[in-house]
Amino acid sequence: MRRRAFIAALGGAAAWPLAARAQGERVRRIGVLLPVDDADWQAGYAAFVETLRHSGWTDGRNVQIETRWAGSRTSDLQRHATDLVALAPEVLVAGGTTTLAPLLQATHTVPIVFAAIADPVGAGFVDSMAHPGGNATGFVQFEYTLSGKWPELLKEIAPSVTRAAVLRDPLLANGIGQYAVIQSVAPALGVDVTVINLRDAAGDIERAVAAFAASPNGGLILTGSSLAVAHHELIIALAAKHKLPAVYYRRYFVASGGLISYGYDVLQQFRGAAGYVDRILKGEKPADLPVQAPTKYELAINLKTAKALGLAMPPSVLARADEVIE
Numbered sequence: 001m002r003r004r005a006f007i008a009a010l011g012g013a014a015a016w017p018l019a020a021r022a023q024g025e026r027v028r029r030i031g032v033l034l035p036v037d038d039a040d041w042q043a044g045y046a047a048f049v050e051t052l053r054h055s056g057w058t059d060g061r062n063v064q065i066e067t068r069w070a071g072s073r074t075s076d077l078q079r080h081a082t083d084l085v086a087l088a089p090e091v092l093v094a095g096g097t098t099t100l101a102p103l104l105q106a107t108h109t110v111p112i113v114f115a116a117i118a119d120p121v122g123a124g125f126v127d128s129m130a131h132p133g134g135n136a137t138g139f140v141q142f143e144y145t146l147s148g149k150w151p152e153l154l155k156e157i158a159p160s161v162t163r164a165a166v167l168r169d170p171l172l173a174n175g176i177g178q179y180a181v182i183q184s185v186a187p188a189l190g191v192d193v194t195v196i197n198l199r200d201a202a203g204d205i206e207r208a209v210a211a212f213a214a215s216p217n218g219g220l221i222l223t224g225s226s227l228a229v230a231h232h233e234l235i236i237a238l239a240a241k242h243k244l245p246a247v248y249y250r251r252y253f254v255a256s257g258g259l260i261s262y263g264y265d266v267l268q269q270f271r272g273a274a275g276y277v278d279r280i281l282k283g284e285k286p287a288d289l290p291v292q293a294p295t296k297y298e299l300a301i302n303l304k305t306a307k308a309l310g311l312a313m314p315p316s317v318l319a320r321a322d323e324v325i326e
Contacts, residue, residue, distance in 0.1 A: 154247045166196065
């Protein structure tokens with residue numbers, strides 16, 4: 001693997017740091033709400049804490065970071081959001097789209113910095129990218145135009161593909177938006193697209209993919225959603241079972257056995273969030289900080305999976321890769 005990620009075992013402190021109180025130093029409180037406790041989110045959180053430290057904020061000295069790993073259940077997300085707001089933090093951090101809504105429901109006054117959010121404008125979280133307006137701002141996963149790269153990449157690595165099933169959450173604005181962009185690009189590539197709507201029931205996904213795979217020359221494109229993460233093992237297994245080349249929206253899926261991904265860098269998202277937290281702690285307001293899209297996307301490839309599918313990865317794709325898993 002080209003890239004090595006150091007994942008620190010970091011978590012929220014349980015009590016106010018005694019040393020800081022003894023010295024009379026003001027301790028600032030930060031609340032962090034994160035979804036699934038996996039290696040990808042842990043790496044993002046570690047990057048957040050490390051970037052804060054480089055800005056002069058050290059957990060246990062002049063900041064106290066209260067962290068909650070909420071999972072995907074709505075009731076747990078709401079409970080943790082309410083608990084964090086009750087601690088009277090000076091700033092809150094939301095990781096992923098599912099965590100932002102409950103925090104915004106819990107407070108309209110505490111500043112919120114988000115990372116890895118899909119479409120905050122479409123979801124109504126902020127007024128606009130340039131002028132967020134309320135108490136939240138942060139960093140988005142991608143702009144919709146990126147979605148057009150996924151069918152292009154699928155065709156480049158598997159030229160025989162003439163059909164693509166797009167897996168999306170139809171209840172999310174970004175699920176609809178990403179699919180629309182893919183639809184607009186696919187005809188010029190000679191690819192017919194169809195949609196598979198992700199649901200909570202794994203059996204529905206399995207039957208839909210199996211039905212799609214019954215005809216030849218197919219491939220998969222997975223768009224961003226919490227359901228995609230929740231069902232990642234199933235989706236990767238189905239792609240392998242039915243010999244379907246698949247393009248994913250972030251490297252987490254490739255690290256878990258998926259074929260190829262092109263998308264945002266989780267570490268970059270959380271480093272940016274730490275920068276905004278630093279500015280807010282120093283007096284700036286979230287309404288004055290524009291929502292930012294990534295300046296760079298990363299391409300990850302799993303050569304072991306490519307070999308299992310009988311695909312020879314084009315040298316042009318390998319040359320552009322940020323990470324290659326062998």
